[in-house]
Amino acid sequence: MNSKWNFYSVFWPEIGTTFFLFSVRAGTGTVVAPPKNVSAAPTITSPSPPSQGKLLGGLLSAAFDESSCQSRYKSSLYRKPSPFKLSPYLVQKLRKYEAYHKRCGPGTKSYRKAIAQLAAGRNVDGGKSRCKYVVWFPCNGLGNRMLTIASTFLYALLSDRVLLMSVPQEQEGLFCEPFPGTSWVLPGGFPQGNPQKLHVGAPESYVNMLKNGVIRSGKQPASTSLPPYVYLHVEQTHLRLSDNIFCDDDQALLGKFSWMLLKSDSYFAPALFLTPMYEKELARMFPEKESVFHHLGRYLFHPTNKVWGIVSRYYEAYLARVDDKIGFQIRIFPEKPVKFENMYDQLVRCIKEQRLLPELGTAEPAANTTDAGKKKKKKVKAVLIASLYSGYYEKIRGMYYENPTKTGEIVAVYQPSHEEQQQYTSNEHNQKALAEIYLLSYCDKIAMSAWSTFGYVAYGFAGVKPWILLRPDWDKEVSAIACVRSTSVEPCLHSPPILGCRAKKDVDVAAVKPYVRHCEDVGFGLKLFDT
Known part of the structure; x- marks a missing residue:
């Protein structure tokens, strides 16, 4: 396996700088090494609270020491301002949740009591004051995990539960x-922590x-008569979410369980x-429907100092x-492999049709000078390629290395790594x-492979609508359409549930809900958008 980061020295006369990536050192901030199976520890109250700009208008809490997690308040400085307004109600909801999590989370008396009841095989009815939990378990790659964590957190906000994560070795020290x-982070010794179950x-x-008659939907039994926990398997099965939990009757019954275990890839x-x-x-939390992951993702996910140093x-x-940053993310899926030549040609077609990069010229442009005779600075566009393979980088870099552009702009092409294959279990x-x-x-424009959760997370953070490189039809090797522009910055739910509930009817919600559409890359999938 070829696993490395590519380091290059590049001199740009227009900028007057030579960059040697290997000579750049980490910042002077303190690096906090997280304990095993724990993300970087929170530190409360900074001597000088971060500005509202760093807090993303109130989305982030000010109750952290900046040095303990540098990315929390610095990452947004690398992006353009968010295109979405932040709902004051969402801010209020997050601060309320933080207090709830602190009261009920690991290490508290309430948590120890809830664990003891779970271990004893009892579900309890503690009224509105009780602590309820949803424990997230990992499934598939990092992009899937981040999308499902955000979804589970949203569910926790709606159902008044504390979100806890079962963090495997390959995910330690990331966030x-x-x-x-x-x-x-779910502490060790959790009574029901065997992922094989x-x-x-x-x-x-x-x-x-429900099938076995252990519980009955539509009935409202006493909480003490229920099993000690319930498991939700919200995973794609035959292109449908396997658990139909999105009906009011189901939610009312699920709300009676103190402990919920959840695993999802969607x-x-x-x-x-x-x-x-x-x-x-x-509707109160997200007046702009397509801002859901954009806000929740920027609230939840902050790389630890080690990862932030790389970034x-x-x-x-x-x-x-540089003047502009364009990102290309290429993902080849094993169930529908596309030959390198075909994928590269499709990417080039998309670049040309959408004018994502300057056209190539046939002759070197004339010297560009001002009236005073000084050389005029040329615009520089950076292309960032994220792919497991190096071929796309090599060909696009070669194209702009060997040929001038018609506009005289400089195009610099970079690829941080090429791992050759995805490794779910490698930290x-x-x-x-x-x-x-x-x-x-951090790119101003993004073009990405269809179906890629990695790409969904990136453009969701950025708040930009990407160009999606469509998959060929199942019986074709080449896509007739190179790429289409997304109508939304929301990720796609690849496998929508059957929403007929007790009627057992399959309803096309995209036809009846004004804020839901089918995805550009997954015809039967669903995504939120603003009308």
């Missing part, structure tokens, strides 16, 4: 703690308990917007001084993947 004074056929799953936030009992609350060094070396691989997601999210 800082998002909630002040507490942790979102969490599958579609698990007897504890909500659907299977961005199921759009399905929550289709649950009647949550519609009004979501910031690369950005400062290659991207900080080092996931550090690089997270770094590249953030670097891609």
Whole structure:
């Protein structure tokens, strides 16, 4: 396996700088090494609170020491301002949740009591004052995980639950703690922490308990008569979410469980917007529907200082001084492989049709001088390529290295790494993947492969509508259409649930809900958008 970061020295006369990435060192901020299975520890109260700009208008809490997680308040400085307004109600909801998590989270008396009841096999009814939990378990790659964590957090906000994460080795040390004074990491020794038990056929799953008569939807039993926990398997199965939990009757019954275990590979936030009992609350939290992941992702996910060092060094070396940044993210899926030549030709077609990069010229442009005879600075465009393979970088770089552009602009092409294959269980691989997601999210324009959750996360952070490189039809090797512009910055729910609920009817919600459309890259998928 070829696993490395590419380091190049580049001299730009127009800028007057030579960049040597390997000579750039980490910043002077303190690096906080997280304990095993714990993300970087939160530190409360900075001597001088961050400005409202760093707090993203109030989205982020000011109750952190900046040095403990440098990316929390610095990452946004590398991006253009958000195109979305922040709802004051969402800010209020987040501050309320933070207090709830601090009261009920790991290490508290309430948490110890809830764990003891779970271990004893009891579900309890503690009234509105009780602490309820949803425990997230990982599934698939980093992009999928980030989308499902954001979806699960939204579900926690709506259902008054504390979000806890089961963090595997390959995910350790990637993210800082998002909630002040507490942790979102599930402590060791959790009574039901065996991930091998969490599958579609698990007897504890909500659907299977309904099938087996353990519980009955539509009935409202006493909480103490229920099993000690419920499992939601919100995973794509035959292009449908396997658990139909998005009906009011189901949500009312699920709300009686103190403990909920959840595993998903899908961005199921759009399905929550289709649950009647949550519609009004979501409308207050997100008046702009397509800002859901944009806001929640920037609230939740902050690379630890180690990962942020990778991001910031690369950005400062290659991207900080350019005029425009264009990101290309290429993902080849094993179930529908596309030959390199075909994928490259499709990317070039998209570049030309959408004018994402300057046209190539046939002759060197004349010297560009001002009236005073001084050489005029040329514009520089940086192309950032995120792919497991180096071929796209080599060909695009060669194209602009060997030929001038008609406009005289300089096009510099970079690729941080090429791992050759995805490695779900490698911590080092996931550090690089997270770094590249953030670097891609700093681009002004993004073109990405269809179906890619990696790309969804990046453009969601950026708040830009990407160009999507469409998949060929199943019986074709080449896509007739190179790329289309997304109508929304929201990720796609690839596998929508059946929403007929008790009627057992399949309803095309895209035809009846004004804020839901089918995805450009997944015809049967759903995404939120603003009319």
